[in-house]
Amino acid sequence: MVNLVIVSHCRRLAEGVKELADQMAGPGVQIGAVGGIAGEDGGWLLGTDAAAIAQTVQDVWTPAGVLLLVDLGSAVLSAEQALELLPAEMRDRCLVSNAPLVEGAVIAALEASLHHTLEAVNRAAEAARQFDKVMR
Amino acid sequence: MEETAAACMQVTIHHPHGLHLRKGKEVVQLAGQFKAEITAQNLTRSSPVVDAKSILQLMQLQARQGHILRLCAQGPDAEAALASLVALFDSSPAEQAEQP
Numbered sequence A: 001m002v003n004l005v006i007v008s009h010c011r012r013l014a015e016g017v018k019e020l021a022d023q024m025a026g027p028g029v030q031i032g033a034v035g036g037i038a039g040e041d042g043g044w045l046l047g048t049d050a051a052a053i054a055q056t057v058q059d060v061w062t063p064a065g066v067l068l069l070v071d072l073g074s075a076v077l078s079a080e081q082a083l084e085l086l087p088a089e090m091r092d093r094c095l096v097s098n099a100p101l102v103e104g105a106v107i108a109a110l111e112a113s114l115h116h117t118l119e120a121v122n123r124a125a126e127a128a129r130q131f132d133k134v135m136r
Numbered sequence B: 001m002e003e004t005a006a007a008c009m010q011v012t013i014h015h016p017h018g019l020h021l022r023k024g025k026e027v028v029q030l031a032g033q034f035k036a037e038i039t040a041q042n043l044t045r046s047s048p049v050v051d052a053k054s055i056l057q058l059m060q061l062q063a064r065q066g067h068i069l070r071l072c073a074q075g076p077d078a079e080a081a082l083a084s085l086v087a088l089f090d091s092s093p094a095e096q097a098e099q100p
Helices: A011-024 A050-059 A074-085 A101-113 A118-130 B021-031 B055-059 B078-090
Strands: A003-008 A031-035 A066-070 A094-096 B007-012 B037-042 B068-074
Touching (some): A003 A050, A003 A101, A050 A066, A066 A118, A094 A118, A101 A118, A101 B021, A118 B055, B021 B078, B037 B078, B068 B078
Antiparallel strands (some): B007 B068
């Protein structure tokens, strides 16, 4: 099964999105959450850290592939840098999704639980970009 | 290939929160077990006909409590798929105490 990594500038947001996605995923789907930068006072600052993202991908690594769902802006850059830190054979089975974070994570978790491929899971998640929340 | 007519049934949404996310998940997971093409339409809202194997499309039905959905299935196991899905929707009253 494809596994997921949730990347946000905010640690609590990443963990919250993971909580939501976990409810949609079967027991077989592993979801990692990574976000924020460790502050000097032991707290968390807003930001993304390529090394921490790479570690989280390795934590949930599976040959079926890992889909990274990111919040915005530099999270994309950090996720792409993180992939550069990984061995090529891992990097080749990782994908940074263009999906919106919340909808994308929920859909990807469900699609992954149905044993769909990395590409199919990402396609379903990215379809959320055309999704109208409110019918008018 | 032989074309057969789609089998259709109607179900009523019982849950106070309508067709919520987790129920949608159960529908997609169940529908995905069948070969048949399965569609759903919210008759109460005159919604478009959507693919019942897609969580996004199911959420677009915006189905609330009391709304009537029309489920249609076409394929070799269409009848079994419909029976299972109707049973899933009918199980809703038992989960009324559940949070969405």
